[in-house]
Amino acid sequence: MNLNIDAIKAQTFDAIVIGSGVSGGWAAKELTEKGLKVIMIEKGKMLEHISGYENAMKDPWDTMYNGRLTVQQRESHPKLSRDYPYNELTEKYWMNDSDSLYQEEKRFDWYRPDIVGGKSIMWGRQSYRLSDIDFEANLKEGIAVDWPIRYKDIAPWYSYVEKFAGISGEKLNLPQLPDSEFLPAMPMYCVEEHVKKSIFDKFGGRIMTIGRVANLSAAEKAQMGVGRSQCQYRNKCSLGCPYGAYFSTQSSTLPAAMKTGRLTLRTDAIVKEIMYDENKKRATGVRIIDKNTLEVTEFYSKIVFVCGSTLGSTTVLLNSISNRFPNGMGNDSEQLGHNLMDHHFRIGASGDWEGGADKYYFGRRANGIYIPRYRNIGNDKRDYLRGFGYQGGGSRKNWARKNGDLSFGADMKEELTKPGEWTMNLGGFGECLPYYENRVYLHKTEKDKWGMPVQVFDAEFKENERKMRLDMMNDAKEMLEAAGMKNVRAFDNKSYPGMAIHEMGTARMGRDPKTSVLNGNNQIHAVPNVFVTDGACMTSASCVNPSLTYMALTARAADFAVKELKKKNL
């Protein structure tokens, strides 16, 4: 056999980054900017910035179904069509159910992207810091294991990523929700100002603020430098933004990494496994399957950043089998795949407001309000652990408001051309505890069409979450009623794991290699040149939207990894 030295050279990099979403994009940016030659490997197809966002500039009459799903799509996508993120206009961004053959011991709604940029294209962009109340909770309550880091470890890295990503929001100085480096806050509608004041006055200073969102309310040098511009207030973010006005891989981290000239992007490639050298006790690279040709190729590197999204990353680790790691790479603790978490939501209340009839708005704000967690904070003690925050917002009813009544004719038509009354909606996002028995594992025999074992989900929300949900619904109703809203409707639309697309855990960080997969630098305890920096690393879930934390952890781990490389420790 001839060893083709040139070919091996072409397949050798300083670092391999698996995945190109929020975390992968940051890893690629940081590592290339620090001088490393990097290959970023993405399972999905190429999605070019701007030109790839085919539906972003479409008017309602340019679409076939005004965004609705067809019967055929519901039949061919029985899992994806369970909730709104999959629709007529986002079809090509998601992986087909026919390709995503995961199994459910218990219902799990898994939204898997199929594009470069991953979910950074479709994400909700809500961006919040965790606090020490989150980092200390497991230890104080004796739940799962302690986080190996505290707020002070990650705070400078939050600042670092926020200055580049651009987060709009309001400073509050709250212990449970530390402030970010903010771009100007977006203003509130009159109904929101009204509810905010009422909540503050009637519930002992309870806070409602404007959502903290990764949209450029103003573009600064750091963002304009990669070609981004200010938000145009079209509220079509999830289709991809031609103005680069919200943070995504394509708008932000990818152009920064490309500018270094040290990034290679390989699309349509499934990472089959990470290769391991028993003598060196290090990973040596990855083996990929070309999605179209099924050809298997190897890439080699000094370090590997696993950023394939929580469940994608854990799949790769579980599938990386060696003599040393018969149950998955880094799985000495038998925790890999366990402690799967997601936020529970789709519960709260809405109501109508008779005030503000003479007030309207200009532009479409792609952001709502936020009520930071107030339960089990300070002197508040409930019969469950942790807490929840509310997202939601006000709006004026539109032309669809009379669809359920029997009116018709010219008067009705005329009436519908005028703004309807104001409504206000509050929806809770609750923390889910890390339960060992909530898990994902690989099926022993079933494989997908690329020969990868299919994932099986066995996870559920439990008693603590159920008790919390009572508060989530009743508190929302109580706050809206106290604000004088009419027709207050409490709702519980049921929440299943996966639905919030905040899947976390399954390769948790911890202090002890016996009980955790990763250390405080997101390094696999037993394989120090492999870093897992996406949602898989989370030791607990907090109740805030998690992506900002992945950004900060990734930048922090990249900094650590390059320093360790220089010290020749990896």
Add this chain to the structure above:
Amino acid sequence: MRDCYVKADQEKFYNGLAKFEEGCKFAYGKNFVELSADEKKDAVKKMTVADKETFLRLKELTVTGYFTSEIGATQALAYLPIPGRFDACIPLEPGQKTWAL
């Protein structure tokens, strides 16, 4: 209707429309489209009682179709594809129409 609704709902709706048309012929001796404006109003009014389900579906489809069409969105409503800025609270001027988007 044909693409977004399951067969059973399609059939129910189409049958409802056919029955409505029959009713028009019976009552006025004409198809619905041939009726005068007052007769049309009268016929639809009867439909809200006789077949509420078909009426509501018809109304929803008509209202949605109209306000998401180019004419409905740009002429009956205020159409502004690229606002460029955001003001959360401004006076509602007389004659201000609902935002189309």
